[in-house]
Amino acid sequence: xxxxxxxxxxxLTDGSTLAQLLDAELASTRGVAAAVDGEVVxxxxxxxxxxxDGQDVELLTAVQGG
Amino acid sequence: xxxxxFVVADVELSSRLIMGTGGAPSMQVVDEVVAASGTxxxxxxxxxxxxxxTGSILDVLGRRxxxxxxxxxxxxxxxxxxRTAQLAREALETDWIKLEVVADEHTLLPDGVELLDAAxxxxxxxxxVLPYTNDDPVLARRLQQAGCAAVMPLxxxxxxxxxxxxxxxxxxxxxEARVPVILDAGVGTASxxxxxxxxxxxxxxxxxxxxxxxxxxxxxxxxxAAVNAGRLxxxxxRIPKRHHAQASSPTEGMAVL
Numbered sequence: 001x002x003x004x005x006x007x008x009x010x011x012l013t014d015g016s017t018l019a020q021l022l023d024a025e026l027a028s029t030r031g032v033a034a035a036v037d038g039e040v041v042x043x044x045x046x047x048x049x050x051x052x053d054g055q056d057v058e059l060l061t062a063v064q065g066g
Numbered sequence: 067x068x069x070x071x072f073v074v075a076d077v078e079l080s081s082r083l084i085m086g087t088g089g090a091p092s093m094q095v096v097d098e099v100v101a102a103s104g105t106x107x108x109x110x111x112x113x114x115x116x117x118x119x120t121g122s123i124l125d126v127l128g129r130r131x132x133x134x135x136x137x138x139x140x141x142x143x144x145x146x147x148x149r150t151a152q153l154a155r156e157a158l159e160t161d162w163i164k165l166e167v168v169a170d171e172h173t174l175l176p177d178g179v180e181l182l183d184a185a186x187x188x189x190x191x192x193x194x195v196l197p198y199t200n201d202d203p204v205l206a207r208r209l210q211q212a213g214c215a216a217v218m219p220l221x222x223x224x225x226x227x228x229x230x231x232x233x234x235x236x237x238x239x240x241x242e243a244r245v246p247v248i249l250d251a252g253v254g255t256a257s258x259x260x261x262x263x264x265x266x267x268x269x270x271x272x273x274x275x276x277x278x279x280x281x282x283x284x285x286x287x288x289x290x291a292a293v294n295a296g297r298l299x300x301x302x303x304r305i306p307k308r309h310h311a312q313a314s315s316p317t318e319g320m321a322v323l
Contacts, residue, residue: 006114025117026117030124031122031124031157031158032115032157033152033155038149040153059114060113060115060150060153060154060157061112061113061124062110062122062154062157062158063110063111063112063123064087065086065087065088065111066086066087066088066108066110066111066137066164
């Protein structure tokens with residue numbers, strides 16, 4: 001299935017969960033939040049959140065600013 | 067100061083100087099300015115993760131034990147700002163948010179309509195909202211009525227270093243505020259921070275004037291001293307301004323020479 005991860009097109013195995021994506025993508029998920037199609041997915045729900053074709057995933061963290 | 071606590075949303079902060087971390091050339095400089103400023107709370111922005119990035123701002127601030135104040139910098143609509151705040155709460159486990167909704171990239175001035183809309187939504191969702199706002203006493207009043215935990219008027223546009231362009235408006239905001247007033251944006255040098263405190267602000271939030279100074283840590287120390295000096299002067303009560311001189315030495319007892 002094809003998704004958009006932080007603005008970039010990506011191919012993922014069908015049935016991948018948000019937790020699997022984050023594990024593959026990042027060394028640590030400390031200080032990270034995820035939104036799918038503009039809706040925040042709480043950390044506790046990552047493991048059960050099945051991604052589907054065409055979704056837009058945003059992964060954010062804190063950087064210098066303000 | 068023990069007899070003059072700075073309290074925001076029932077949390078006492080040990081410094082009236084809140085530091086932004088934007089603009090610093092390295093994490094090392096962030097660390098130095100946080101230490102030199104004595105700040106108890108620092109802002110961070112929320113951006114897309116970059117895989118492979120080492121050395122998080124969260125590590126630096128965590129080691130210094132400062133409170134995090136995530137912001138919604140870059141957001142142009144209430145919806146964007148609300149979603150960014152929700153992500154920040156999830157990522158950083160704080161419901162405090164520096165709410166920024168700017169109108170355009172040229173002025174970075176707050177969009178009052180979107181700002182108030184976002185503030186109302188976030189307050190209803192249980193956030194502790196600290197809005198970056200215009201130096202507009204009426205908008206500040208509306209934000210306070212919406213349940214914001216502080217109001218943070220600009221002295222002048224972000225990053226300009228123009229100081230406090232409308233001190234009269236800042237005084238008006240202070241005069242009717244029942245929540246802390248924190249001057250946010252426009253500070254160029256220490257006297258601007260001192261003036262903010264002399265006008266009655268409860269705190270100052272600044273970044274660029276320190277992080278882009280030639281010697282950031284030295285400027286951070288200057289800002290800390292200025293905020294303290296301004297606060298003391300405000301509490302001490304300045305003399306009224308006069309049009310004519312008033313001798314401070316006795317006028318009686320002058321010799322005839």
